[in-house]
Amino acid sequence: MGFMDPSATEDDLKAGTNVEIPIWLAESLHARRPPLVSVELPKIYKETYREILNADACTVDMHKLGQYFYELGCYIAKYDIKGEVATTLMDTFKQRFRMILSASVSTDSITALQPLSTSERDRTAGAVVTEKALSRWLKRGDCPLTTATMVANHRKRKRAEMEML
Amino acid sequence: MDPYEIEFIGENRIVSIIPNFSYDKIYLICGEFGPFRAGLPMNVPLWLAVMLKQKQKCRIVPPDWMDIEILEGIKEEEKKSRFFTKMPNEHYMVEAKLILGAANEDIPRAAEIKTIIKDIWDIRMSKLRTSMDALMKSGGSYGRLDHLTMMEINSVKPILPEAMDELYRIKVTSRKTIPATLNSSTYSQSGTSQNT
Numbered sequence: 500m501g502f503m504d505p506s507a508t509e510d511d512l513k514a515g516t517n518v519e520i521p522i523w524l525a526e527s528l529h530a531r532r533p534p535l536v537s538v539e540l541p542k543i544y545k546e547t548y549r550e551i552l553n554a555d556a557c558t559v560d561m562h563k564l565g566q567y568f569y570e571l572g573c574y575i576a577k578y579d580i581k582g583e584v585a586t587t588l589m590d591t592f593k594q595r596f597r598m599i600l601s602a603s604v605s606t607d608s609i610t611a612l613q614p615l616s617t618s619e620r621d622r623t624a625g626a627v628v629t630e631k632a633l634s635r636w637l638k639r640g641d642c643p644l645t646t647a648t649m650v651a652n653h654r655k656r657k658r659a660e661m662e663m664l
Numbered sequence: 665m666d667p668y669e670i671e672f673i674g675e676n677r678i679v680s681i682i683p684n685f686s687y688d689k690i691y692l693i694c695g696e697f698g699p700f701r702a703g704l705p706m707n708v709p710l711w712l713a714v715m716l717k718q719k720q721k722c723r724i725v726p727p728d729w730m731d732i733e734i735l736e737g738i739k740e741e742e743k744k745s746r747f748f749t750k751m752p753n754e755h756y757m758v759e760a761k762l763i764l765g766a767a768n769e770d771i772p773r774a775a776e777i778k779t780i781i782k783d784i785w786d787i788r789m790s791k792l793r794t795s796m797d798a799l800m801k802s803g804g805s806y807g808r809l810d811h812l813t814m815m816e817i818n819s820v821k822p823i824l825p826e827a828m829d830e831l832y833r834i835k836v837t838s839r840k841t842i843p844a845t846l847n848s849s850t851y852s853q854s855g856t857s858q859n860t
Contacts, residue, residue: 569830573837588834596800596827600793603823618830625822633819636667637761 522574529578538578543568549587556594560614568616599623603630665818673814674758675711680725682706683716710759714766724767729753730760732773735780742787748811757785757815792816796824800831 503518512518517539520528528535542548543565552559561568569588576584599619603626615623676694682705689698697708705725708716716722729735729752741749753759760781768774792812799807807824809817 569834573834576837585834585837589831592827592831592834593800597797599823599827600797622823622826622830625826629819629822633667633815636671 522571526574538575540575540579540584541571544572544575544579544584544587549583552587552591556591557598559591561595561616561619562614566617569618595619599626603627665821667815667818670755670815670818671758671762674755675709675714675762677710677753677755677759678707679710679713679727679759679763680705680707681713681716681722682725683722685721710762714762717766717770724763724770726763726771727753727759729756730763730771730777732776732780735777735784739780739784739787742784742791748788748791750811751813754813755815756781756813788816789819792820796820800827 503520504512504516520536525536525538529538548559548564565571569592572584572588576582576588579585595615598615599622602615602619602623682703683700684702685700686702687698687700689696692709692712694709697712698706700706713722713724717724729738734752738749738752760777764771764774764778764781771777795807807828
């Protein structure tokens with residue numbers, strides 16, 4: 500296994516070396532009796548990042564930090580002895596749902612630098628399709644229920660209401 | 665589902681028309697309608713009403729709820745209530761759009777009605793968005809869709825169920841770890857002793 504660590508001089512990995520391996524390999528090595536490896540949490544699931552996520556998950560750029568944050572997290576969660584990763588995953592998802600919502604109505608394309616993870620992007624794409632179909636339906640026909648004059652009316656009425664207050 | 669499919673479903677609602685021609689009963693898949701007597705009001709499906717109207721063969725009688733006072737009341741109630749109020753009609757948006765589109769001149773104060781229906785729709789849509797967010801934040805595993813019309817439910821369709829599915833998936837996988845943590849802690853202890 501020495502090829503895993505470029506700086507290793509021997510053919511075999513020394514015990515205690517830190518190497519990055521795919522999760523599928525780590526899982527099977529960890530499942531041996533006795534386990535051949537101990538699994539360390541990836542950086543985004545560690546205490547520091549968890550604190551950031553718990554404080555405000557919407558500020559984190561998932562596109563950069565964890566494209567498959569939730570999917571990998573589900574696998575990783577069982578290596579966290581305290582079980583806090585699972586809670587963080589749930590809370591993060593709940594908080595970031597709002598971002599999907601707002602991304603789905605924004606006019607930018609989904610790929611335009613939005614800090615969403617891959618699954619979040621898929622979800623947003625689905626929402627955008629519905630949103631577009633709905634607005635197309637509303638605009639079509641002899642009687643578009645959203646017209647420019649009506650929008651203007653809305654503003655005027657809102658201003659009138661505000662002036663009354 | 666596409667909004668047009670919902671429009672299609674909504675077109676089966678019965679509306680009242682006053683034909684200006686006379687004709688025998690007609691037999692349709694959705695039932696028999698007629699006989700048509702010029703000047704006498706009768707009930708037909710919405711799609712037939714719109715079709716006849718486009719051929720200038722009838723006048724559409726505005727539905728009871730398509731009235732400024734009633735709609736104002738609904739709007740106020742909708743504004744005040746935290747929840748969704750009952751709409752006069754399961755397909756109010758479809759009906760309003762088609763009737764106001766085809767038979768603008770048959771409806772008194774059509775422009776105002778148009779605006780007010782759009783207002784109600786906007787209020788409900790924004791309410792829907794905020795409640796969706798609140799539902800997710802609270803981590804509720806179910807949402808009640810009382811009094812939502814088909815068009816409104818459809819507008820949250822891929823995103824809300826999918827998000828809830830995913831939340832559930834994450835929950836299940838994390839729950840699975842709870843019995844596992846007891847075991848894996850012993851494993852990882854032995855693992856660390858071996859590795860370090």
